[in-house]
Amino acid sequence: MSALLLFGKFTPEFWARLKNEDPQVTVTEIRRDAEAMGCRLTQFFFALDEFDFYAILESESAKALSAVRHQLMSRGSYLRLHGDALATYAETFPISPT
Numbered sequence: 253m254s255a256l257l258l259f260g261k262f263t264p265e266f267w268a269r270l271k272n273e274d275p276q277v278t279v280t281e282i283r284r285d286a287e288a289m290g291c292r293l294t295q296f297f298f299a300l301d302e303f304d305f306y307a308i309l310e311s312e313s314a315k316a317l318s319a320v321r322h323q324l325m326s327r328g329s330y331l332r333l334h335g336d337a338l339a340t341y342a343e344t345f346p347i348s349p350t
Contacts, residue, residue: 253310253311254310254311254313254317254337255310255317255337256308256310256311256318256321256335257307257335258282258306258308258309258333259299259306259333259334259335260303260330260333260334261302261304261330261332261333262304262305262329262330263328263329263330263331265329266278266329266330275298278305278329281324281327281329282296282320285324289311289316290311290312290313291311291313291320292309292310293307293308293309294308294309294310295307295308296308308338317335317337321333321335
């Protein structure tokens with residue numbers, strides 16, 4: 253299972269939409285695009301720091317996770333949108349045979 257930490261900064265226009273319409277619109281967009289590409293949104297957090305949100309996506313395919321990021325960026329809702337691959341401890345430090 254591949255996982256992606258997705259984080260970004262919204263455009264001022266998208267922030268206005270969130271404030272005036274429905275703050276869940278961003279979660280809905282990410283979930284819809286992720287599911288269309290065979291991925292799953294497992295966590296979403298708004299943040300009050302350098303980035304406006306953090307999300308965790310999972311998929312059997314690392315390529316699908318990358319495609320979701322590119323699809324979301326094409327919408328024009330984000331000033332910046334980053335994605336970092338996540339790994340478990342066991343994936344990062346596999347036990348080597350002794």
